[in-house]
Amino acid sequence: MISDRLKTTILNHLDLEDYDIxxxxxxNTVPGWDSLSHANVILSIEKEYGVRFKSxxxxxxxxxxxxxxxxxxxxx
Amino acid sequence: xxxxxxxxxLEVFKYNAKDPLQSITITFLFxxxxxxxxxxxxxxxxxxxxxxxxxxxxxxxxxxAGEFLGLLILTALISWVIGNQVRKYESLNIKRLLVFAxxxxxxxxxxxxxxxxxxxxxxxxxxxxxxxxxxxxxxxxISFFVFKALSxxxxxxxxxxEEKVSVQDFLLYMxxxxxxxxxxxxxxxEFVPQIKxxxxxxxxxxxxxxxxxxxxxxxxxxxxxxxxxxxxxxVFQDPLRYTGAENVIASYGYAIxxxxxxxxxxxIALGLALLLGFRLMDxxxxxxxxxxxxxxxxxxxxxxxxxxxxxxxxxxxxSLRNLKIYGNxxxxxxxxxxxxxxxxxxxxxxxxxxxxxxxxxxxxxTAGVRKSLIKKTGLEGKPVxxxxxxxxxxxxxxxxxxxxxxxxxxxxLDVFSQIFxxxxxxxxxxxxxxxxxxxxxxxxxxxxxxxxxxxKSDFYKxxxxxxxxxxxxxxxxxFIYLAAQVQFADMVPFIYFKF
Numbered sequence: 001m002i003s004d005r006l007k008t009t010i011l012n013h014l015d016l017e018d019y020d021i022x023x024x025x026x027x028n029t030v031p032g033w034d035s036l037s038h039a040n041v042i043l044s045i046e047k048e049y050g051v052r053f054k055s056x057x058x059x060x061x062x063x064x065x066x067x068x069x070x071x072x073x074x075x076x
Numbered sequence: 077x078x079x080x081x082x083x084x085x086l087e088v089f090k091y092n093a094k095d096p097l098q099s100i101t102i103t104f105l106f107x108x109x110x111x112x113x114x115x116x117x118x119x120x121x122x123x124x125x126x127x128x129x130x131x132x133x134x135x136x137x138x139x140x141a142g143e144f145l146g147l148l149i150l151t152a153l154i155s156w157v158i159g160n161q162v163r164k165y166e167s168l169n170i171k172r173l174l175v176f177a178x179x180x181x182x183x184x185x186x187x188x189x190x191x192x193x194x195x196x197x198x199x200x201x202x203x204x205x206x207x208x209x210x211x212x213x214x215x216x217x218i219s220f221f222v223f224k225a226l227s228x229x230x231x232x233x234x235x236x237x238e239e240k241v242s243v244q245d246f247l248l249y250m251x252x253x254x255x256x257x258x259x260x261x262x263x264x265x266e267f268v269p270q271i272k273x274x275x276x277x278x279x280x281x282x283x284x285x286x287x288x289x290x291x292x293x294x295x296x297x298x299x300x301x302x303x304x305x306x307x308x309x310x311v312f313q314d315p316l317r318y319t320g321a322e323n324v325i326a327s328y329g330y331a332i333x334x335x336x337x338x339x340x341x342x343x344i345a346l347g348l349a350l351l352l353g354f355r356l357m358d359x360x361x362x363x364x365x366x367x368x369x370x371x372x373x374x375x376x377x378x379x380x381x382x383x384x385x386x387x388x389x390x391x392x393x394x395s396l397r398n399l400k401i402y403g404n405x406x407x408x409x410x411x412x413x414x415x416x417x418x419x420x421x422x423x424x425x426x427x428x429x430x431x432x433x434x435x436x437x438x439x440x441x442t443a444g445v446r447k448s449l450i451k452k453t454g455l456e457g458k459p460v461x462x463x464x465x466x467x468x469x470x471x472x473x474x475x476x477x478x479x480x481x482x483x484x485x486x487x488x489l490d491v492f493s494q495i496f497x498x499x500x501x502x503x504x505x506x507x508x509x510x511x512x513x514x515x516x517x518x519x520x521x522x523x524x525x526x527x528x529x530x531x532k533s534d535f536y537k538x539x540x541x542x543x544x545x546x547x548x549x550x551x552x553x554x555f556i557y558l559a560a561q562v563q564f565a566d567m568v569p570f571i572y573f574k575f
Contacts, residue, residue: 040401040404042394060234
């Protein structure tokens with residue numbers, strides 16, 4: 001389940017009013033979230049939660065649900 | 077009773093360095109048709125199917141590249157073992173060490189066969205030395221199969237693969253003959269599950285396969301080969317002998333030629349694979365309709381660009397993310413410099429890749445300025461903006477292709493100096509009416525294909541899918557016959573074979 005905080009961070013960064021983000025949603029299906037903007041979206045998330053991910057942890061994420069789990073594991 | 081010369085028959089199964097097998101020759105078509113006939117009867121049994129495909133693929137690669145079949149098998153086995161070890165170990169350090177070993181071995185082989193003499197030549201130039209070039213022959217398709225092998229190791233490292241792959245399935249993935257020589261560079265996770273498919277092709281799927289083969293023949297044999305042999309090759313060998321107008325037509329013609337050549341070859345590979353029940357990765361998606369250079373790379377040679385994006389650009393971008401937009405720009409420049417080098421040990425390929433990297437880096441760094449400019453002019457969301465973007469992107473890509481088309485940087489600069497210094501616009505008319513009317517018509521046909529509305533571009537595959545199978549076969553036979561008529565005495569080698 002994607003938290004409101006993560007969803008808001010993503011939407012704010014991409015300048016989107018609203019977009020349906022589910023566990024299975026792939027990053028590249030969200031408007032504006034492409035391979036070039038990917039690192040900046042991740043940076044915004046890291047800033048919001050005050051965490052730092054390892055590159056491999058991010059690269060392993062297959063969808064936004066995986067990203068949520070990664071954040072949860074860092075903020076417990 | 078007619079005597080059959082057994083030696084002659086055996087020749088068909090032996091490698092002949094002077095006449096390597098290619099997938100778009102009449103000889104291949106005969107052998108493939110024979111194989112397909114047997115395949116129909118055995119493909120419902122997965123074990124027989126797997127064995128038949130591996131044996132035929134090994135045979136095909138042996139006929140195309142001779143003893144390098146050993147290298148292909150060795151690369152496959154070593155990468156399979158390393159990939160599985162990466163999967164097995166828990167420790168990230170051990171995983172990294174194994175990945176490092178896999179990368180060194182694979183890129184070492186690629187580097188040795190492809191770049192040794194280039195490095196010697198560069199060293200000789202820099203150090204004014206006279207080191208003799210080595211007698212190295214580049215194995216066909218090595219750039220493609222090494223990248224496939226590496227993707228298996230990386231997929232295990234990033235845990236992209238759900239199941240472990242058996243050695244037989246991996247050998248088939250690595251050697252699968254429709255894509256062994258020039259891609260698409262498939263991924264194990266997408267290819268291997270298809271081996272288990274046993275149901276026969278539907279009539280509609282057959283139509284798609286036949287459609288791929290026909291479009292491949294038209295693009296590759298009719299358009300690409302004809303305009304290269306009859307016009308483009310002559311201009312690019314010595315641009316100074318031709319007027320600027322002829323160099324302009326050659327530059328546009330080359331953009332069409334390389335698209336028709338490579339996407340045509342890919343279509344044939346996709347068609348052959350589909351006849352065997354495999355859907356390979358798409359490689360082209362109307363690339364010249366791209367609205368930016370970054371978009372072009374999401375549509376051109378997709379199996380390579382997505383490989384580079386997943387395994388090179390993304391990890392680099394992630395490690396450089398603190399540099400923000402500059403980290404992105406560096407990652408783009410490095411990725412495309414290496415993309416150029418992958419295409420061949422030649423300065424022009426490196427310049428071509430670097431130009432694409434530069435276009436994208438500039439685009440990234442100016443994104444904000446361009447966005448506000450578009451807002452100010454009120455063009456946002458208007459069709460004319462899309463047209464302008466496609467127009468600019470196509471021309472940037474076409475300018476970069478001039479380096480791809482020519483042998484040396486000087487040749488490429490000669491093309492531009494003729495265009496800007498000796499245009500002779502009256503030659504355009506003469507070219508069309510007197511000089512090369514057929515070449516002109518074929519270039520226009522290429523443009524129509526490249527810019528055909530995407531939503532309607534598969535219409536002929538749907539038509540074919542509605543035809544009964546014998547009629548589909550007849551249509552295909554007619555196109556093969558026509559292609560054979562158009563072909564010159566010898567087949568023109570496919571551009572991407574040498575990469």
